Amino acid sequence: MNLYLPIAEMSVSVAMYLALGAAVGFISGIFGVGGGILLTPLLTFLGVPTAVAVATGNAHVVASSVSGAVAQYRRNNIDVKMGLIMLTGGLVGTFIGVDAVRLLRKAGLFEVTISLSYVTFLGVVGTLMMVESLNTWHQSQKSGTPRSARKSGQHSWVDKLPLKMRFHRSKLYISVLPPIIIGMFIGFMSAIMGIGGGFVMIPAMIYLLRVPTGVVVGTSLFQIVFVAAFATILHAVQNKTVDVVLAAILMAGGVIGAQFGTIAGERLKNEQMRILLAALVLIIAGRMGYDLVTAPADLFSLSTAVRGG
DSSP: OEEEETTTTEEEEHHHHHHHHHHHHHHHHHHOSOSHHHHHHHHHHTTOOHHHHHHHHHHHHHHHHHHHHHHHHHTTOOOHHHHHHHHHHHHHHHHHHHHHHHHHHHHTOHHHHHHHHHHHHHHHHHHHHHHHHHHHHHHHHHHSSOOOSSOTTOOSGGGGOSSEEEETTTTEEEESHHHHHHHHHHHHHHHHHOOOOHHHHHHHHHHTSOOOHHHHHHHHHHHHHHHHHHHHHHIIIIIOOOOHHHHHHHHHHHHHHHHHHHHHHTTSOHHHHHHHHHHHHHHHHHHHHHHHHSOOSSOOOOHHHHHHO
């Protein structure tokens, strides 16, 4: 069965997009990344306008993240206090990001900005994550026991910052400034790229804030829920780019997929999860980069316009 998308102005297969939503929700449940990192590029590959893909992707992130966050909360894997601190910065960053989208669309630079952002950002993050994860896995294999890439509570420059607060669930006593700044950056990227931001937040929480790995995924999903919801509302009101029909189809699949992803994630070791996430990020960056340097199938020509002038 096909449905017409009023905002995207195209007809789509309901079954195909349900499956797409379920697959992205599954990834979200495993890694706690919200799913937008995968969904937004896939929607653009399928012909959905970039602005609609970004805004509607945020709506799907809300559904898949809520489902995953509830599952993580039941397992006591969320540091609510840490999540709320990061959320304060996230809402500010989201507001700035949505306004930036409006300005970029007005200047005609939105599509190329999104592509360059994905290639550059995902390439750097994915490479760093892959190198660190492989080193950690190799060391654990040599020692015969799992070895954490970081130890909770150990910091360097973070210890010297003011406005410290105690986070009991994460067993940390750190300044609130790094979580706020990280949250603000995540909110901005969520609005610009249509992502939940977990692929940035998770490494930042592990390697900068030294949050225990077991708490990272749940806390990431908790913050993503509210940031993505705020971004969706702002995009709908200011930019009119949220396709409700497409969002409903993706959400229906995403909620189901996230539950199975959470179960699958519990069976993977921390090192395995980080390696798989890094590989996923690099694959997406490579595909986006390929599209940037490859000549399009239909080249535009000015000859008709010149003769007509």
